[in-house]
Amino acid sequence: MLESDDKSRIGKTALIRYKGGIQGERAVDDRSTGEPLALRIGAGRVVKGIDDALLRLEVGEDCTLLIPPEEGYGEPDLKLVKWYPRMMLDHGYDLRQGMMIMWESADGLAKRPAMVADATQDAVKLDMNHPYAGKTLEYWVELVGLE
Numbered sequence: 001m002l003e004s005d006d007k008s009r010i011g012k013t014a015l016i017r018y019k020g021g022i023q024g025e026r027a028v029d030d031r032s033t034g035e036p037l038a039l040r041i042g043a044g045r046v047v048k049g050i051d052d053a054l055l056r057l058e059v060g061e062d063c064t065l066l067i068p069p070e071e072g073y074g075e076p077d078l079k080l081v082k083w084y085p086r087m088m089l090d091h092g093y094d095l096r097q098g099m100m101i102m103w104e105s106a107d108g109l110a111k112r113p114a115m116v117a118d119a120t121q122d123a124v125k126l127d128m129n130h131p132y133a134g135k136t137l138e139y140w141v142e143l144v145g146l147e
Contacts, residue, residue: 010042020139062142073130
């Protein structure tokens with residue numbers, strides 16, 4: 001690894017392979033084989049912990065990263081957990097605790113995944129935090145190339 005972060009790499013394209021997910025669980029995010037993923041360093045396309053590692057890795061080098069929530073998907077935000085009447089949601093009466101849905105904003109311009117955190121006869125509690133919020137991540141990352 002480089003001695004320190006090489007800030008001159010910001011904006012360059014990194015070609016990477018990676019595999020990981022929540023620490024201690026089965027890896028669900030796997031790009032460890034095949035064509036490497038091309039991404040612009042510093043563009044926010046990957047979590048901060050991986051982006052920061054790309055400033056230090058030498059081409060051809062790999063490492064395993066433990067990424068705390070503050071360098072991953074952050075801590076859960078209680079403002080993103082709210083109760084909604086079932087009648088206001090598409091298929092609202094079919095929703096059960098533990099289900100994932102795509103929440104669409106009232107104007108239809110934004111969609112995001114939401115977990116049904118709780119449910120009563122008339123309402124559901126939707127959690128719109130990223131499923132990895134509050135979790136430590138473990139990722140293997142290989143820097144294949146730098147352009």
